[in-house]
Amino acid sequence: MHNLLAGSVRHLNSMAIDSHCSKLIEISTLAELAELTIPDEPFYILGEGSNTLFVESNTPTLLKPKLKGIEVTEQQDKFVLNIGAGENWHELVEYTVTHGMPGLENLALIPGSVGAAPVQNIGAYGVELADFCHSVTWFDFATKQLQTLSAAECLFGYRESVFKHALKGKGIIASITLALPKNWQPVLSYAGLNTLPENVDAKTIMVKVIDIRNSKLPNPIELPNNGSFFKNPIVDTKHFEQLQQDYPDMPFYTQPNNQVKLAAGWLIEKVGLKGYRVGDAGVHEKQALVLVNFGQASGEDIAQLALLVIAKVFAKFAVQLEPEVRLIGKGGECSLTDSIS
Ligand SMILES: Cc1cc2nc3c(=O)[nH]c(=O)nc-3n(C[C@H](O)[C@H](O)[C@H](O)COP(=O)(O)OP(=O)(O)OC[C@H]3O[C@@H](n4cnc5c(N)ncnc54)[C@H](O)[C@@H]3O)c2cc1C
Secondary structure, eight states: OEEEOOOBOGGGSTTOOOOBOSOEEEEOSHHHHHHOOOOSSOEEEOSSSTTEEEOSSBOOEEEEEOOOOEEEEEOSSEEEEEEETTSBHHHHHHHHHHTTOOSOGGGTTOOSBTTTTTTTTOEETTEEGGGTEEEEEEEETTTTEEEEEETGGGTOBTTBOGGGTTTTTSEEEEEEEEEEESSOOOOOOSTTTTTSOTTOOHHHHHHHHHHHHHHHSOOTTTSOEEEEOBOOOEEEHHHHHHHHHHOTTOOEEEETTTEEEEOHHHHHHHTTOTTOEETTEEEOSSOTTEEEEOSSOOHHHHHHHHHHHHHHHHHHHOOOOOBSSEEEETTEEOOTTTTOO
């Protein structure tokens, strides 16, 4: 176990926020996990920091799982893979697709670690982790034991799971187990993929997804960002029908239980904030759902901008946007309003 006296975390988060960390504990093996002393002070489990916004000048103690390894078992009808939490998600997608195990291609180029993937049930282009997740190996802080959580026990939903709620801060995801069925079917329903032929192979889909994402989303290495800053909001049918009368071109996705998902990026664009910039904090000029750091923005600068976006969208549409990004202050996870001094 590496107990590092850290420093700036700018290189440990995709928004490149220059907060200071005084204690960073890296965990590279299961033996180190078993020996882990759970910090008394506030702490945060950090993957690759691509869904994390440090909103204060200091971070809590950071626990960084770096457990590696991909084990593949071939069964008659599927490939079963156990993958260490510290592996990189996109590298896993490339590995599976190039080794003849299709399924994850629509999830190519999502930044971050394998261990974080179940936390918000990552998803893109009509596919989500839950479609392939068999189970999660969980290190429980109270018992200091590993346990297996079935996919059903993970309570996956839209950018949701048990790890954001009942199990938040109670343990670490050590590895995940995926089942990739051999009777693979491509998912081509989303714009950009729906022009591909039905007999397309997974590698072609992966390359197409990478091309589309590169053309639409800023690369955090060139322009630091957290991807979609807000979740797409879900409203009831009645509210949606009222909105649709005023905005007939409003994009929407019908959901079960009389609910409708709206496109947060479209709402932000319609309130005139696409390309808006305050100092070094900005709304991306091509994709309004993405907030960016032009260089020296602090986490608080980004949080202030997010609050402005939320207020303007609410004033115009009576729709409440919620951050998809995790907001982390010195005392641990906090809300947007908590993060403003
Ligand atoms: C350019 C860009 C594009 C993106 N596109 C998408 C997209 O298309 N779809 C999508 O779903 N997301 C997207 N995201 C968000 C991000 O990629 C995912 O949320 C990803 O899973 C975050 O991984 P990470 O390792 O960086 O997590 P972090 O930001 O480090 O952590 C995220 C959460 O997971 C927890 N966590 C991390 N590792 C563990 C662990 N081992 N055990 C327990 N908890 C853990 C953290 O405590 C935190 O709550 C995008 C982000 C960027 C920057």
